[in-house]
Amino acid sequence: DAERIHKQLDKGRIVIVAGFQGIDENENITTLGRGGSDTTAVVLAAALGAEQCEIYTDVDGIHTTDPRIFKNAAKIEQISYDEMLELASLGAGVIYTRAVECGKNYDVKIHVRSSTEEKEGTIITHEVPQMEGVVVSGATVQKDMAKIGLVGVDNVPGNAAKIFACLAKAKVVVNDIVQTEVSAKKANLSFMIGISDLAAAREAVERIKEEVNCESILARDDIAEISVVGVGMRTHYGVADKMFSALAKAK
Structure with a gap:
């Protein structure tokens, strides 16, 4: 009131x-x-x-x-x-x-x-319409990130849900998720987390490893994440090209 x-x-x-x-x-x-x-x-x-x-x-x-x-x-x-x-x-x-x-x-x-x-x-x-004229509005860098990859998970519906349910139970906040089909029967799944959650996340995926028939688990703690944001990217091409070219030039 x-x-x-x-x-x-x-x-x-x-x-x-x-x-x-x-x-x-x-x-x-x-x-x-x-x-x-x-x-x-x-x-x-x-x-x-x-x-x-x-x-x-x-x-x-x-x-x-x-x-x-x-x-x-x-x-x-x-x-x-x-x-x-x-x-x-x-x-x-x-x-x-x-x-x-x-x-x-x-x-x-x-x-x-x-x-x-x-x-x-x-x-x-x-x-507003003129915002689309600005292709990229901003870029961010997140340091202190980690990445976990599950290699050779059975490519069946529900396995990803089981993995992330286990992570949620461990109170791990997951950022980006990438799932790639490597064959009709197998897929690789990776995700980004804060480095402070790495130990808890590793324990969580180890618990679910056998249930989803995962062949191996990879973990890295030397990761930074760079992101670009802008509504103009919906109507302009070449943004990824410029971004990755700049990263390659900077080695």
Whole structure:
């Protein structure tokens, strides 16, 4: 109920609301978890009918990649909710996914801007046609990743479900999944995880190995993941070519 806040605003007062906390179904005060302050701000903006929610942070907006790694990273003036959700899920830590999801669900524009400089930041909003003119909006790098591969799994329906059910039971968060059919009877399956989950994931797949008739299990802990994001890739070709050519050139 935003009525109390509206009354104070109508009196010309500045209203300060604590972020990062809420009330559960039993009316106990609880925290909202990671990104709770951003989420609080966006939900308040929606409840108050605000045109946009401004998130002040230590950077001047969303960049095409991490400016701490690549000094020539450019600031993005406008990005869609879906692109931002993708970037956030892939490691871009400027704003958390729940806040962006709330903005999308309640049609609240989010303006990410600097808390130390008076200049425009990045607007997160619904996709507009001109966004497709920008082929790649951003790139992310996730370090401290690991990869597990199951070689020669029986190629029958339900085996992948068994493997990932076992991983879920072990509370392992799985990122990218690749399954390749090597014959009519066998398939290879690999997936990416955070390196902190490697031991638990390895134990989980070892338990299911015989049930899915897996020939061998491979694990690597020296993996980094690079991702490119952009709605324009739906209508433009050659992005993968340029990406892999750049990686090959850099060896």
